[in-house]
Amino acid sequence: xxxxxxxxxxxxxxxxxxxxxxxxxxxxxxxxxxxxxxxxxxxxxxxxxxxxxxxxxxxxxxxxxxxxxxxxxxxxxxxxxxxxxxxxxxxxxxxxxxxxxxxxxxxxxxxxxxxxxxxxxxxxxxxxxxxxxxxxxxxxxxxxxxxxxxxxxxxxxxxxxxxxxxxxxxxxxxxxxxxxxxxxxxxxxxxxxxxxxxxxxxxxxxxxxxxxxxxxxxxxxxxxxxxxxxxxxxxxxxxxxxxxxxxxxxxxxxxxxxxxxxxxxxxxxxxxxxxxxxxxxxxxxxxxxxxxxxxxxxxxxxxxxxxxxxxxxxxxxxxxxxxxxxxxxxxxxxxxxxxxxxxxxxxxxxxxxxxxxxxxxxxxxxxxx
Numbered sequence: 288x289x290x291x292x293x294x295x296x297x298x299x300x301x302x303x304x305x306x307x308x309x310x311x312x313x314x315x316x317x318x319x320x321x322x323x324x325x326x327x328x329x330x331x332x333x334x335x336x337x338x339x340x341x342x343x344x345x346x347x348x349x350x351x352x353x354x355x356x357x358x359x360x361x362x363x364x365x366x367x368x369x370x371x372x373x374x375x376x377x378x379x380x381x382x383x384x385x386x387x388x389x390x391x392x393x394x395x396x397x398x399x400x401x402x403x404x405x406x407x408x409x410x411x412x413x414x415x416x417x418x419x420x421x422x423x424x425x426x427x428x429x430x431x432x433x434x435x436x437x438x439x440x441x442x443x444x445x446x447x448x449x450x451x452x453x454x455x456x457x458x459x460x461x462x463x464x465x466x467x468x469x470x471x472x473x474x475x476x477x478x479x480x481x482x483x484x485x486x487x488x489x490x491x492x493x494x495x496x497x498x499x500x501x502x503x504x505x506x507x508x509x510x511x512x513x514x515x516x517x518x519x520x521x522x523x524x525x526x527x528x529x530x531x532x533x534x535x536x537x538x539x540x541x542x543x544x545x546x547x548x549x550x551x552x553x554x555x556x557x558x559x560x561x562x563x564x565x566x567x568x569x570x571x572x573x574x575x576x577x578x579x580x581x582x583x584x585x586x587x588x589x590x591x592x593x594x595x596x597x598x599x600x601x602x603x604x605x606x607x608x609x610x611x612x613x614x615x616x617x618x619x620x621x622x623x624x625x626x627x628x629x630x631x632x633x634x635x636x637x638x639x640x641x642x643x644x645x646x647x648x649x650x651x652x653x654x655x656x
Contacts, residue, residue: 288318288633290623291355293348294326297362299601301329301608302615304359304380307340309620314341317631323351330608352376356633359619361612363390374398377626377633379619381405381418384647384655385549395648400635402645404618405548413641415621420464421614426573426603427468427544431457433603434540434571435476437589437596442540443477454479458534459498460555460580461544462489465573469542470496481534485527503530524553531555536563541570543580551578558582558592566594575599 290313292305303326305313310320322342324334334344345351349371352358358372360380369390372378375398382403384391394401404418414420434457435442444454457473459466462484470493473480480498484490493500503526535541535556546552552574561583572579575586579599583592587601604611625641628634637643646654 288356288627288631289354290318290320290357290359291352292320292322292326292342292359293351293368294323295361296348296365296368299605300362301605302361302612303327303330303332303608304361304616305619306330306332306612306616307336307342308613309616310337310342311340312620313623316627318627319343321345321351321355323348327612330612332609332612357623359623361615363387366390366393369393369397369399372397372399376400377402377635379404379622382647388653391648391653395651395653398651399648400646400650401648402622402642403647404645406645406647407618407622408641408644410640416618416625416641418615418618421618422604422611423463423465423544424468425607425611425614426600427465427542428472429603429607430465430542430544430571430573430600431469431472431476431540433598433600434542434569437569437598438540439567440539441477442473455539456481456537457540457542458482458501458538459542459544460484460531461546462486462493463544465544466542467492467496469544470498473540473542474498478540481538483531483534485523501530501534503527527553527555528557528560532560532563535560536565539565539568541568542573543570544573545580546574546577552580554580554582556581561595561597562593564593564595567596568594569596569598571598571600573600573603576601 313320320342322337324344324346357377363382378399378401384403407413407416440455442455445452455478457478457480459469459482462482470480470482474497481501482493482498483501490500570581572581572584574580575584584597584599586599589598
């Protein structure tokens with residue numbers, strides 16, 4: 288197989304689709320891997336490292352993807368890039384399929400089969416391909432560091448000659464992968480941590496990390512079969528807001544992580560709730576790009592409301608590009624190993640529970656939209 292790894296051109300994107308270790312494994316398996324010059328530079332992977340792994344370097348997107356049977360990216364291609372993809376190629380990247388119908392139609396018109404990394408099913412077999420989880424791990428970690436950098440106080444308790452400093456209190460809303468990593472990171476930094484999640488199964492995980500779990504009045508049916516939180520009915524949402532509203536006034540740092548695949552993020556913190564918080568408190572909203580968990584959040588901006596700093600975090604994994612690329616690259620590598628036969632042929636079986644769930648275009652048509 289001829290596999291192409293272009294340089295990412297989306298604003299603020301510093302990751303790369305495959306790292307030298309993955310390239311080396313694919314080359315040893317008999318594949319040809321073409322990497323665009325500078326593709327890994329922002330993530331700390333040099334052209335020389337890719338060459339040493341067996342990659343061929345190319346100049347520019349068009350030259351990189353020319354003749355490629357598989358194209359591996361992080362962000363979805365621009366319309367110009369999509370137009371340059373070889374007809375019949377396989378594209379693997381994040382695609383935001385629910386919001387990108389025109390792009391999917393463009394890819395379908397070029398007979399490109401597109402696999403959306405957002406749609407890796409949450410099954411045991413697909414766990415090592417789950418890019419949403421790998422990148423959420425990075426986001427949860429970085430969110431705590433970002434919030435701590437904006438706080439007017441330290442996170443840990445300190446006993447010094449100048450007196451004892453009380454530890455900060457952190458509240459994590461949403462105990463999925465990002466939330467659990469945020470809990471662990473805040474705990475390591477010395478904060479007193481509590482967490483809330485609508486899913487009953489999250490309680491045990493939160494407690495295992497040494498955080499306090501905030502109980503809401505029973506919220507039934509809050510989890511999909513795939514393990515994601517799902518949209519709640521009006522009465523259930525009211526119970527959630529009541530529980531969150533009681534916890535906010537005592538929090539110094541709040542990380543919100545609640546998202547619903549393919550839907551706007553649920554509103555967990557209203558403007559009235561912000562008014563009850565201590566001045567100088569900080570909220571990092573990881574759902575800012577999908578509408579935000581916090582009223583007043585602006586994606587990509589830091590604003591203040593009622594004395595509370597609201598950070599509309601955007602693409603945090605890209606701010607830790609080395610390890611984020613390592614993890615994403617391993618997700619891609621595992622997926623490719625699933626798709627390629629022992630003889631090196633590409634096997635696209637849409638009846639396969641992994642491939643079929645991820646395929647958003649195939650055979651000239653848009654699927655599942």
